[in-house]
Amino acid sequence: MSEYMKHLKGYSVQENALMIVEDPSGTYVVGNGYFDxxxxxxSGIIKRALINLGKQISFSLAELSQVLHVSERTLQRYSDDAKLSADTSERAILxxxxxxxxxxVFGHLAxxxxxxxxxxPAFNYQTPISLLDTTFGFQLIQDELGRIEHGIFA
Structure with a gap:
């Protein structure tokens, strides 16, 4: 287990894995990060970790279900400690x-x-959040973040 997953106290490993850390030194790929x-x-993340992530990033259950390709009703049926499928877990981690x-890149989560x-304009006047239903959308947003970080604006 990487140091990143160990360093946050008071949360389980599952919840740490999906926390948004505003400290730039708290990067999410440390040591064996990708292997973690x-x-x-x-192994599947637990629903509670997903719900905590949703709260941090201000996503409704409907928005989470769209990004994760799982119906809202299915997410509601899971208990807080239930593990999500590998595909759903992977999308939550992404x-x-x-x-x-x-x-x-922006300095603050807000x-x-x-x-x-x-x-x-960089996304054909769509909101970036609307692109998260595909892995191509995730990549497009990551690429734009790289351009912003290097001062290259579209």
Whole structure:
């Protein structure tokens, strides 16, 4: 287990894995980070960790279900300690990583959340959040964050 997953006190490993850390030094890929996330995806994250992530990034259950490709009703039926499927867990981790990266680039989670809900020319005047239903959308947003970080605006 990476140091990142160990360093946050008061939360289980599952919940730590999906936390958005506003401290730029709290990056999400430390040591065996990717291997930790592969293992976490395979074993499944618990619903409580997903719900906590949703609260942090101001996503409704309907928005989470759209990104995760799971019906809202299915998510409601899971108990808080139930493990989600590998595919659902992987998408939740990607969402968490995206918001972590956005927080690093923008400096504050609130600024990134606002940007994600703003129609932008770089995304054909769609909101970035509307692109999260595909992995291509995730990549497009990650690429734009890289351009912003390097001062290259579309």
């Amino acid at each position: 996330f592969i293992q976490l995806s395979r 969402l968490s990583q995206l918001y972590q990266r956005g927080t690093e 600024d990134f959340k606002e940007w994600m809900r703003t129609p932008l």
